[in-house]
Amino acid sequence: MSSTRLLEVSGVSVSFDGFRAINNLSFTMPSHGLRAIIGPNGAGKTTFMDIVTGKTKPDEGRITWGEKNISLRGMSEARIAREGIGRKFQKPTVFEDQTVHQNLLMALRNKRGPLAVLFYRPNRKDLDRVNELAATIGLTDELARKSGELSHGQKQWLEIGMLLAQEPRLLLVDEPAAGMTLAERERTTALLVEAAKTRAVVVVEHDMDFVRRLNCRVTVLHEGSVLAEGSLDHVTSNQQVIDVYLGR
Numbered sequence: 001m002s003s004t005r006l007l008e009v010s011g012v013s014v015s016f017d018g019f020r021a022i023n024n025l026s027f028t029m030p031s032h033g034l035r036a037i038i039g040p041n042g043a044g045k046t047t048f049m050d051i052v053t054g055k056t057k058p059d060e061g062r063i064t065w066g067e068k069n070i071s072l073r074g075m076s077e078a079r080i081a082r083e084g085i086g087r088k089f090q091k092p093t094v095f096e097d098q099t100v101h102q103n104l105l106m107a108l109r110n111k112r113g114p115l116a117v118l119f120y121r122p123n124r125k126d127l128d129r130v131n132e133l134a135a136t137i138g139l140t141d142e143l144a145r146k147s148g149e150l151s152h153g154q155k156q157w158l159e160i161g162m163l164l165a166q167e168p169r170l171l172l173v174d175e176p177a178a179g180m181t182l183a184e185r186e187r188t189t190a191l192l193v194e195a196a197k198t199r200a201v202v203v204v205e206h207d208m209d210f211v212r213r214l215n216c217r218v219t220v221l222h223e224g225s226v227l228a229e230g231s232l233d234h235v236t237s238n239q240q241v242i243d244v245y246l247g248r
């Protein structure tokens with residue numbers, strides 16, 4: 001894992017109607033590797049991702065990005081996405097009437113909508129890239145299928161593939177294991193581990209078995225702050241973590 005810092009969140013707070021959802025939060029992410037974020041309901045995990053992606057504006061604190069330490073604060077969501085931050089929400093949002101191939105191609109073309117892609121003649125490089133992405137997400141045999149016919153797990157992988165098509169430097173993934181079979185979870189683990197070899201991947205997840213399989217550093221959030229950080233064994237033996245999260 002490279003030690004180059006990609007994202008630094010420092011002293012960030014945000015309140016909603018006087019309630020501090022994020023409270024003096026600091027978090028750093030190197031340019032490669034996986035990180036899991038866990039914590040009880042309402043700990044601020046979603047709000048944290050909303051802040052990094054520009055959906056929610058913090059009241060205070062710094063968020064710096066990349067080698068040049070540029071500030072993400074005040075940037076629009078679209079601009080932050082262009083900077084290389086991709087986000088995968090819990091519910092898959094693939095175009096169900098389009099094939100796996102078309103979905104990946106659209107993601108590659110980035111600004112093209114479902115209609116435009118019908119009239120677009122892809123070049124060799126794009127087609128190679130689609131095949132490469134399909135192999136990465138394990139959907140090579142499904143390329144010609146309508147995405148609506150895929151299993152829940154396959155849709156999730158397709159959406160991860162669509163995000164990878166945009167080559168994000170940081171991928172934020174919200175509860176990827178939810179609703180998956182054990183076999184699907186295992187493949188998802190392998191996919192995220194692979195993706196994290198060439199970029200930073202942050203996974204918010206409640207499922208502790210899944211987190212264990214990710215075999216990565218874990219950040220525990222509680223009441224909008226970092227309660228503990230380290231290996232899963234380290235954080236799960238922390239008494240405060242047991243009290244607020246595990247022991248409940």
Ligand SMILES: Nc1ncnc2c1ncn2[C@@H]1O[C@H](COP(=O)(O)OP(=O)(O)OP(=O)(O)O)[C@@H](O)[C@H]1O
Pocket residue numbers: 016017021039040041042043044045046047048
């Ligand atoms: N737009 C908002 N307006 C008011 N309160 C909000 C808003 N967004 C989040 N909150 C509150 O901020 C706190 C943190 O919420 P958040 O959704 O970030 O937690 P979480 O850790 O993602 O929880 P979960 O595991 O249940 O998804 C909660 O108490 C929530 O009710």
